[in-house]
Amino acid sequence: MKDTLFGFTVFLTGVLCVVLAAKGNMMTYVFGMYNTFGYAYLAYVNGLFGEVMLNLLFFVPMNVIGFVMWNKHRYGGKLVMRQMDTKGLALVAAVCVLGSLALGFGLSFIPEQNSPYIDALTTVLSVVATFLMVRRFKEQWLVYIILNIFTVLLWVIRTMDGSPDGVLMIVMWSAYLINAIYGYYTWNKGAKGVVL
Secondary structure (H helix, E strand, O other), X not given: OHHHHHHHHHHHHHHHHHHHHHOOOOOHHHHHHHHHHHHHHHHHHOOOHHHHHHHHHHHHHHHHHHHHHHHHOEEOOXXXXXXOOHHHHHHHHHHXXXXXXXXXXXXXXXXXOXXXXXXXXXXXXXXXXXXXXXXXXXXXXXXXXXXXXXXXXXXXXXXXXXXXXXXXHHHHHHHXXXXXXXXXXXXXXXXXXXXO
């Protein structure tokens, strides 16, 4: 019961984090920090070591960096949103594919690693999406949509293998998916005419 309650707090802070991100609200990083540590623990006990490394080594510092960057790039109290050109999109796609293959290969050598290539894909997509978010690019939401689909799949697999927190994580990542669609819609309007 204690683990399920903890899983619920991770779920709740995660949903708050992504909803606030879609709105361009800086409090996303406050709720994101709790969610980052909590999700790292859940990933660890479920043998998803790529997710653990992602959260502790990347998301913790990116929560701080994102807070600072978003604070610096506000105009009239609102976050200034941007969009990428075609060359930038091609680079993002190449990094996602090559990075996922390389990390998946590496993770496959870790004993007790579950679903190494899906874990690698979600890890790389998370890094890329977070980088795009900190830099205020609307395309983060396209990457988040793909990420959320594969993370739901990852937790479906873990649930079928008996994870007690699997169902909550499926619900959380499904909520993230819905929010990512909303985020893309919102940021698409906010980034019109700001191509970089």
